Amino acid sequence: MENSWFERFSERISGKNGKWITVVLWIIMVGILNGLLPQANSQEDNAASNFDEDVPSVEASRIAKEQFPSDSGVPALITWYREDGLTQEDFQHIQQLSKEITEDPLPHQKGTIPYFQLPPQALKQQVSEDGTTIVQPIFFDENQETAVYKEGLEKVKSQVKDIFGSEPFQADIDADQTLVSRVTGPAGIAVDAEGLFSNADVSLLLSTVALVLIFLLVIYRSPILALIPLVAVGFAYGVINPLLGWMAAQGWITFDAQGLSIMTVLLFGAGTDYCLFLIARYRSFLKEEESRLTAMKKAFSGTAGAIAMSGLTVMFALLILLLAQYGTLQRFAVPFSLAILIMMIASLTLVPALLGIFGRGSFFPFIPRTPAMEEERARKKGKSVPKKTTKLTIWDRLGKLVIDKKWIIALTTALILGVLALFSTQTKYTFDTLSTFPEDTPSRQGFSLIGEHFDPGQLAPVQIIVQTDGKSTNIKENLEDLSYIAKVSDAKKAEDDPNLLSYSAEYSMNPYSQEAVNKIKNLRDISENALQSAAISNPEDKVWIAGQTAEQYDTSQIVNRDSKVIIPVIIVMIALLLVLYLRSLTAMAYLMATVLLSYFSAIGIGWIILHYGFGVEELQGFIPLYSFVFIVALGEDYNIFMISSIWKKSLSKKLGQAISEGVSETGSVITSAGLILAGTFAVLITLPIQVLVQFGTVTAIGVLLDTFIVRPFLVPSLTGILGKYAFWPSKPKLKTERSKSH
The missing domain is CATH 1.20.1640.10 (Multidrug efflux transporter AcrB transmembrane domain)
Structure with a gap:
């Protein structure tokens, strides 16, 4: 029917x-x-x-x-740097720029520090101790499109060219005796992020089309x-x-x-x-x-x-x-x-x-x-x-091999994948936005300059807000005692509630690093303990932490929560679909097990390649969930296609022969499909965005493992070992009973 x-x-x-x-x-x-x-x-x-x-x-x-x-608004931090020290002429030009953007503000500019009004001695106090670097902030209106920030920064660069008579934004950051400028801070990071993705769209499409076309021409000629x-x-x-x-x-x-x-x-x-x-x-x-x-x-x-x-x-x-x-x-x-x-x-x-x-x-x-x-x-x-x-193809030989040596093949492939999967437990993750950018991205270079010549925590301070109920606390003192906090401001009272206080704390480390992110919980605990020591009731409801480091902490918590929810649901959903399609609990169980094993192996190999091969210290925290969805779902595609062939052939042939012919019949097409699919994900490796590079690497590895290990070796050998029980609880109308010798 x-x-x-x-x-x-x-x-x-x-x-x-x-x-x-x-x-x-x-x-x-x-x-x-x-x-x-x-x-x-x-x-x-x-x-x-x-x-x-x-x-x-x-x-x-x-x-x-x-x-x-x-x-203040959303800051764009213009970082000025000269390796052998900023000159008097540099300061004069910076002051002239400050005067121009103060008197004639940029589009949606909210404010800036009036450096042109500062006397020379006061201006030099804003410079790093080694005299090489100064940061000039420009604040834009909040909740604006990134295009607004880009428009304003482009105008600044045009003004700088006229004032300085050079293009410090284009200068090599390692150039000797040259004034270098980079834009960082939230506005600069947003502009760079959009630029990276917008440039990636066209190149990604062209690269993917070219790759698929080449593969198809080579495969089918x-x-x-x-x-x-x-x-x-x-x-x-x-x-x-x-x-x-x-x-x-x-x-x-x-x-x-x-x-x-x-x-x-x-x-x-x-x-x-x-x-x-x-x-x-x-x-x-x-x-x-x-x-x-x-x-x-x-x-x-x-x-x-x-x-x-x-x-x-x-x-x-x-x-x-x-x-x-x-x-x-x-x-x-x-x-x-x-x-x-x-x-x-x-x-x-x-x-x-x-x-x-x-x-x-x-x-x-x-x-x-x-x-x-x-x-x-x-x-x-x-x-x-x-x-x-009649000439046996490589797939004919492989189909015969996985039946003749099913125990050896099953144990060997499972052991190899298992060992690789163990490396996934060594993987470290981060949610640092800047680390996803190439090292030559202006906002990343600007941040590095600030981190090298100032306290890096100045770029993204943490704002700690507490409700004191009118009681005195020692929050500032407790925060200042922390080795990873460089500076804590005096308490600032809220406009509507004098008992609501705000402290600004600057890290002594990179505020975007995972180490800094992990300290957010400690900052909350210390603040709550200080309130509790002051006999303030329900301190857990009276502490709020704002800032980009706190946002990264929430990102890590939410993504971890999403992984714990989504991964099991996907596993159950795919398992149910497999049971409905194959009408076999046994087949569902070992097919799911093999694709999960290839997923953890892909994470392990990806970590080996990216960490030990390319020096990546931490993978992006989104990678496990991103890759899981694609590796597991797409990996089951190949299993379904091959098992469907085996199931149909087993209606009229011994199971061993059905497995052998199923592997032979689907071998070339699944291999071709796997190479193309892995190739398309591998195209992401050519992009300048680390989260996509890492995602493409791990997913391509997972697809290749499914294509060359799980599908041709592990799955058919396990099917052969299980014999008629691979169909349980179905009672297939086939000759499997006579296949016991296989």
Whole structure:
């Protein structure tokens, strides 16, 4: 019943008239959607909040703004540096710039320190002790788009060029006797972050298309066939892009440049995989059937279920990201899952239609033909057809090997993956934003200059707010006694409540470092203890900590919470889908176990490569959850495709033979698909953003492990070891009872 339905559907979409109707409908749909709806990139919100209002640092920030209002705004810190010491001429130019932006403020400028009004001696007190560095802050209005900060900073750079007669913002930071300037602080970091992602979009798209095209040409050596998956992905993107733009315009979803970049990779990688599953089976049936429509019917009926199951598995896994509390993770859910859904539909409709249009010509110049067609073709050319000899392929040999040596292979591969997985326990993580930037990024260089020549804590002080209920406390003294605190300000009273006090504490270390982030809890404990010592009731409800270090602490807490919620839910969801599809608890259990093992192994190898190979001290804290979603969901794709083949063959053959032929039949296509998918994620390594570099590295490794170890060795050998129990509790109608000898 299932096959007959698939065959009827495939005939409608790839038959004589259906194939043209299908393509035309896709063209019309893409044209209408792009003509009527906005594009996704026009609706990006790169300033969207990652926190809910009840997050501690957000609540603290709100109280700070309401009760301790400041005229400062969002700072851009212009860092001036000369290795052999700033000159009198440098100070005069800095004062002239200060006068210009004070008298003629930049767009949305809120204020600046009037250096031009300071006498020379007072100005020099702002310089670092070694006389090489001075920081000139410019404050912008809060809650502005990054483009506003960028506009203001571009104007500053133009003014600097006129005043200084040089371009210190372009000067090499290691240049001798040269004035160097860099913009850092929250405004400078925001501008650099947006620039990195905006530049990444185009290069990522071009690199991904080029890589997929090269892989397809090498694998199939057919220009037409190489273009068919790309055309399908292009049509799918043409639907996804305006739909996302429309949904964002309606206020239903929010996404940023990072999400769209990863979505592009996912679309090309997973989308090409789905196309290859059908194309490979179609080519094999073209060698058996003269009618290309019959070949398509058989190919479609043999792959459509696995493609749909794979697509749904990934789609639902990505939708589970809606459970995330961290904004960036939650914003991934709809774009990613929609991309997979549309691509799955395209691979089951548009791709069969395109293959129906080109037929055997899709594989030109290596056109697959039946033996009878080969004989007829040779006869017309007056040639004899050489007798074909049965030659075992590498996949035939591998299929036989995993059955003959199943125990050795299962134990060996499990041991290798297990050892690699142990390295994942050594991985260190950070949520430091600046560490994700390349070392030559201006805001990162500016921060380094401040850290080297001033107390680095000045860049991002921690604001500690306490409700004292009118009682005296020793909070300042306790904070000053901490070795990691360089300076604590005097208490500042709130405008509406004199019992509400605020202290500004500067770290003696990098305030963005994980070490500083980990101290936030200690700062809270010390503040609460001070209130408790003063006999103030409920001290845990009367301490608030604001600042960027506190935000990073909340990020780490929320992402850890999201991991504890999302990972188990994804595991349960995929397990349920596997049980429904395979009707086997045993198969579900060992398939899930193998893909989880490859995930932890990928984290372990990723740490070895990035830490010991490239000197990365800490991985970004998002990597475990990012990579888990893709490695586990996409890894099950390959397991589903291969196990589906084994299950169907076992209906008429001994289980050992079914496993051997299943490995042989799916080997080349899964390997091709895995290489392309890993390659598309590896493209992220070329980007200048460390979180994407690390994500691409770990995910590509996970896909390669699934492709070359889990799928061809571990899964089939375990299936062979379990024998008929691999189907439990189902009672398959097959010859497995006679396969015990295998």
